[in-house]
Amino acid sequence: MLRKVLALDETGARTSNDIFVGTSHPMPSGRVFGGQVLAQAVVAATRTLPDDRHPHSLHGYFLRPGDVRAPITFAVDRVHDGRSFSRRRIQAYQEGVPIFSGIASFQDDDPGMEHEMPMPDVPAPEDLPDPAQTHADHPQSGLLLRANPIEVRHTTGDIWLRVDEPSPQQTVWTRIRGPLGDDPALHRAALAYLSDFTIQEPVMRASGVAWSDRGVKTASLDHAIWWHRPARADEWLLYVQESPSSQGGRGLALGRLYRRDGALVATVAQEIMLRVPDRA
Numbered sequence: 001m002l003r004k005v006l007a008l009d010e011t012g013a014r015t016s017n018d019i020f021v022g023t024s025h026p027m028p029s030g031r032v033f034g035g036q037v038l039a040q041a042v043v044a045a046t047r048t049l050p051d052d053r054h055p056h057s058l059h060g061y062f063l064r065p066g067d068v069r070a071p072i073t074f075a076v077d078r079v080h081d082g083r084s085f086s087r088r089r090i091q092a093y094q095e096g097v098p099i100f101s102g103i104a105s106f107q108d109d110d111p112g113m114e115h116e117m118p119m120p121d122v123p124a125p126e127d128l129p130d131p132a133q134t135h136a137d138h139p140q141s142g143l144l145l146r147a148n149p150i151e152v153r154h155t156t157g158d159i160w161l162r163v164d165e166p167s168p169q170q171t172v173w174t175r176i177r178g179p180l181g182d183d184p185a186l187h188r189a190a191l192a193y194l195s196d197f198t199i200q201e202p203v204m205r206a207s208g209v210a211w212s213d214r215g216v217k218t219a220s221l222d223h224a225i226w227w228h229r230p231a232r233a234d235e236w237l238l239y240v241q242e243s244p245s246s247q248g249g250r251g252l253a254l255g256r257l258y259r260r261d262g263a264l265v266a267t268v269a270q271e272i273m274l275r276v277p278d279r280a
Contacts (some may be wrong), residue, residue: 002149002176004021005036006043006189008074009218017075017091020044020223024068025149032066033099034220035150035196037100039094042189044074045088045104052105053086055188059224060090060102070126086106116228116264117256125173125236128153150197151177166205168206168243172198176234190233195225195257202243203251203274215277221250224269231257231265249275 005177008020022040024032042055061138066072077089087108092100131152153173157164174197176190209216229236245252255268 019070020074035193039189039193041090057226058104061222064099066099119258119262122155125153148195161212163208166208172239180234187233199270200272202241202253217275219273221271226267229265
């Protein structure tokens with residue numbers, strides 16, 4: 001399923017931009033999953049560069065909700081190509097209206113100094129419950145989790161139905177369910193895809209807000225990802241997340257993605273809108 005939505009079509013049309021078209025996963029809400037748009041934007045921008053130049057950062061804004069029934073057009077502007085770095089601006093449209101705007105930076109593989117924050121010690125994913133099974137009878141959560149290409153395991157309990165203990169921090173094991181093959185470019189895009197799932201939860205968990213609470217409204221406002229080291233998105237990754245602040249109906253979440261061998265492979269930041277009717 002994921003490989004299909006990331007296989008963008010080239011229209012053959014040429015303006016000042018390179019043009020690609022993608023389709024969407026079905027979603028219970030009818031709205032396009034933000035991580036899907038991020039991943040498709042990475043694929044579109046990558047298609048305009050040689051294979052040895054890889055994305056190291058993407059910064060984007062979600063402008064409007066997308067409709068899963070309509071195709072998405074991606075326009076890539078070749079902003080700059082230097083000796084080591086390239087920049088691409090990506091605009092995503094539905095029916096001529098922009099739904100996402102971002103800019104990505106690419107770099108050749110270069111040697112340099114290295115350090116990384118260590119991965120925390122947490123239970124292994126095999127020792128944790130699968131929320132797709134534990135919430136199988138819940139009409140909304142169960143359907144979303146069963147149909148989702150992303151698999152998750154919360155190390156301290158999920159927040160689908162309730163928050164047992166409010167905290168601005170959580171850790172989640174995550175991966176793409178099906179095999180993706182061996183193309184590193186596809187795994188980088190898939191990493192962007194899964195980086196948008198559960199990153200909102202530290203903001204919600206900090207205030208004791210569960211997904212099933214009546215009237216809760218969330219929306220991703222912007223998203224940034226920095227790729228550090230190679231990783232397979234179809235193997236378990238530990239997503240260490242925290243929320244340093246929430247205010248004014250907005251909350252900021254930060255995340256670090258680790259391979260099981262302890263290597264830090266990506267860092268993520270996202271600000272969300274969070275509104276709960278009975279909590280002004």
